[in-house]
Amino acid sequence: MDKTQLIHKFAPNADNLILILHELQNNHPQHYLEEEDLRAVASYLNMTHSQVYGVVTFYSMFSLKPRGRYIIRICKSPVCELEKGNRIEETLKKDLGIGAGETTADGRFTLEYTICLGHCDKSPVMMVNEDVYGDLKPEILPEILSEYN
Ligand code: FES
Incomplete structure (x- = not known):
């Protein structure tokens, strides 16, 4: 279309x-x-x-510059931050080699922040495009990201 x-x-x-x-x-x-x-x-x-x-x-959800095929949005609201959301952010930055607002060289991922995603009971939480992931731990991130090629 x-x-x-x-x-x-x-x-x-x-x-x-x-x-x-x-x-x-x-x-x-x-x-x-x-x-x-x-x-x-x-x-x-x-x-x-x-x-x-x-x-x-x-609106922060709109972008005027090219981004990756998959947008990873890390929840930066207080509940997720208290539930070690910063460890998730640090791991993603290290593994992907990018900072917030940046896109991997292969055009695969862009890393962004978001406010509460409404799944605080599963904090820390992130989204990849429209998919929500909760109860995150650094060690399960590679498996999640491997689903997006
Ligand atoms: S604070 Fe992160 S989902 Fe609500």
Whole structure:
């Protein structure tokens, strides 16, 4: 499905802005929004480019630069931090050789932070794209990451 088709899955109503942006970003192999996407969405919704740009830059889930095929989001909210979430973060950074906001050289993973994912009973928690992983321990991370190629 090309970008125009993705956009036209939604009615041309400004209330659909976030949904359309998600659709475009989720279907981009590098999980980001290109400049042409912002222009196309603005035109379709009869909004200005700066209105769309303002929304994209306000929400941390949107990116204007290329990211990995898989986005790892580490929960940085207090419950996960107290449950040794920092050990998970340190292990991921070391194993992947990247810092927060960076992408591995092979374009496979991008490491990001997120706020509470709503699974505090399983802290520490992280997401890989749409998959949630809880009760994390450093030693199980390689097995989890091996599922994403
Ligand atoms: S604090 Fe991490 S999932 Fe709630």
